[in-house]
Amino acid sequence: MAMPETTTEVPQDFEALKAAILERKAELPKRLRQVAAYSLDNPDEIAFGTAASIATSAEVQPSTLVRFAQHFGFEGFSSLQQIFRARLRERTPGYEDRLKALSANDHSKLESGSIFNGFVAAAHRSLDNIASSVDPEAFERAVDILAKADTIYLIAKRRSYPISSYMAYAFGKLKVRYQLVGTAAGIDDDMLAMATKNDAAFAVSFSPYASESAAQARLLAERKVPVVSLTDSAFSPLAESSKVWFELVEADHAGFRSLSASMAFAMALTVAIAEKRQRLAEGDQAERNG
Amino acid sequence: MAMPETTTEVPQDFEALKAAILERKAELPKRLRQVAAYSLDNPDEIAFGTAASIATSAEVQPSTLVRFAQHFGFEGFSSLQQIFRARLRERTPGYEDRLKALSANDHSKLESGSIFNGFVAAAHRSLDNIASSVDPEAFERAVDILAKADTIYLIAKRRSYPISSYMAYAFGKLKVRYQLVGTAAGIDDDMLAMATKNDAAFAVSFSPYASESAAQARLLAERKVPVVSLTDSAFSPLAESSKVWFELVEADHAGFRSLSASMAFAMALTVAIAEKRQRLAEGDQAERNG
DNA sequence: AACGGCATAGAACAGGCATTCCATTTTTCT
DNA sequence: AGAAAAATGGAATGCCTGTTCTATGCCGTT
Structure with a gap:
């Protein structure tokens, strides 16, 4: 059998994907690393763009995007793109929600947190x-x-x-x-x-x-x-x-x-x-x- | 010329579009009203879906979506879709507006004002x-x-x-x-x-x-x-x-x-x-x- | 009751899409 | 230094997309 018995799970959400990318970034070849960096730096572009437009923007070939997706266990670029879209879907935009997000990271619980919050405010x-x-x-x-x-x-x-x-x-x-x-x-x-x-x-x-x-x-x-x-x-x-x-x-x-x-x-x-x-x-x- | 001299402006952002839809909702024909309701209830679907998938989901024909978009002054469905995508792109819609609202000092009137506002936002x-x-x-x-x-x-x-x-x-x-x-x-x-x-x-x-x-x-x-x-x-x-x-x-x-x-x-x-x-x-x- | 005009459905179409494949380059191992 | 393997670029391909077009259905008016 060529296939390893347990392949690494295909990331199902953005956080898992991000972790996977960071973990494996060192062992990636040049162009794929380029895509990796681009995808984490411009997640919105990946979510909305087409393979062609993203490829141009990231200075890669469209085929590289597909290969990148496949390297992380996705069937093709499109299914990887779903992860980036889901990220935007889940995030409820708007002012009130942002405030909730802020308190979700409640810095004030920790010693230095109130200092941080204070300076941001x-x-x-x-x-x-x-x-x-x-x-x-x-x-x-x-x-x-x-x-x-x-x-x-x-x-x-x-x-x-x-x-x-x-x-x-x-x-x-x-x-x-x-x-x-x-x-x-x-x-x-x-x-x-x-x-x-x-x-x-x-x-x-x-x-x-x-x-x-x-x-x-x-x-x-x-x-x-x-x-x-x-x-x-x-x-x-x-x-x-x-x-x-x-x-x-x-x-x-x-x-x-x-x-x-x-x-x-x-x-x-x-x-x-x-x-x-x-x-x-x-x-x-x-x-x-x- | 059949075209009225001054058509209503094409909405440029989601808020404007939402307002326009709500305003004209009453006078819309049945299927278009159906689309109107769907689009405001499921904005994320519009942002990410294809015309075909959205049409199925909203129980309309794809062509109806196109006509809907054109009714609001857009060239086609795609350009309307951009509005829904932009909404998700901008993480924080509102700061620019808040600053404009704060227009005791209306910076935007002067050339460099918009630069100033932009950096503050x-x-x-x-x-x-x-x-x-x-x-x-x-x-x-x-x-x-x-x-x-x-x-x-x-x-x-x-x-x-x-x-x-x-x-x-x-x-x-x-x-x-x-x-x-x-x-x-x-x-x-x-x-x-x-x-x-x-x-x-x-x-x-x-x-x-x-x-x-x-x-x-x-x-x-x-x-x-x-x-x-x-x-x-x-x-x-x-x-x-x-x-x-x-x-x-x-x-x-x-x-x-x-x-x-x-x-x-x-x-x-x-x-x-x-x-x-x-x-x-x-x-x-x-x-x-x- | 019949007509006229508009809204709708659905098929047809051209263009653009993601994907695949293969030749070439680059890297790795012997 | 040479051979094998991996990575890459770029063109070919078939599918699926948004849009257009036309026939049909609906509704209000006369």
Whole structure:
């Protein structure tokens, strides 16, 4: 007999399938592993797509999908797809059900759970807060200033530094020229000395304010470099040096503030700038051609 | 022309379709009303079934389904089906709408406003997602491992770097000994060479994975240094080197992901670790005194 | 009671689907 | 280094799909 007496059971639900895939992923050949990764990362695509469309999206041949399904004991791709569909069927979507799901994972029963819940809740509150406190016109102006800048100087220290370092990463990907200010103390001022009024700066500082950041912002403002800033109080020393500034108070949990809302804000600003830049560039090009 | 000048708009989402069906239900002919009732009672069937299977189930002819779809302005049954599928695709229908409803500040009027709204909504979704996908027991174990560590090594590159830099800031304030790995390339490995099994590491890596991070995590795992990791796929190379790992998929807006949920997670972990350390330290002290 | 118009059923059709098969490449073992 | 085995890509295939079309049934109107 070629067949082993007891074959591994064919997974009957998504969880079992996921477990099976993770267990066997190491021993899978290249393309099948590719499908394995895709299927766990894009389960919805598998549920709704056709074999052809999924194959294209996962950069595989349709036949590979069939083989993949058969490797896990299914008759063909279609029967594997049923698992992915059932997953969506069972999950009752909607707001109320999501809350139930949240309490099903009741973190608060365990010691650290309430901390986790607390920070998630605080982040939600922070997001609600910026949605209503950020003035859309101010946002538009900020985007405008920064999109027109030659080089964007990112000023942030300590608690704000993760925000600017993320923006730096994103700007790099988006091909927007920037300078990250806030690393080695000595170099910073030399860097800023090169800024002209064709550049712009984005400064972030939360209480307790790093005096350096405020000083650097003031320095730039004096030299007519437009400054946009993000801070947590109207009394922030940054405000007076800034053409546009945003007040963003992160909700706290037990006195600790995360940066969830600031991150969302930073990302929105970054992408909005990049998008506007592209539009400006296209306009220039059209002008030159016309 | 027989066509009326302004036809009723074709419903673009499930809510609109539902409203349209309910509104016109009374004036529909018998079989079409039958389909209307069936479609609202068994939306999942419509989403996944074929025209033939649905027709059988609803005791109608397939052609009736097509006519039904056309009555509501769709080109055919297939395009109507898309609405039912989209309903299941969007995990959280509602945040966008909630934000629109919150339109004391109507961001969507201005160009960049929709970008802003989009990122806030995506952040909300991400937070819902971690709340239900992070296993509280795993979280507890992670806290345990990291709280007992002598020094916590923070491994993160590129897009993940802001997370670890924030944790570094917080650990500094909380007097938790740490080493931030991921700055100058040469030094990193020397740093890691000093790690012992009394230490622990927290690694963060999102797709596309920085191969360095995975290699460093593996190195540590081989030397019995316990590793906790945060990643966005079960296929992350980090997973296999880790004692505990978390899968956290940030929702995206227009293809860009922010770090809002990761930040909330990181902060929760950081504070939970610090808190547990304090308790452990108090226990030690009590032991010595008693 | 007979007509006219619309809704319906069911067959026919073309296109797209999942699947299979085989030639080729890649990997593994000798 | 060579041979055997496994994995892969890509075209061929037959089935099943959504849609269209036409004959029939139904109902309200005159």
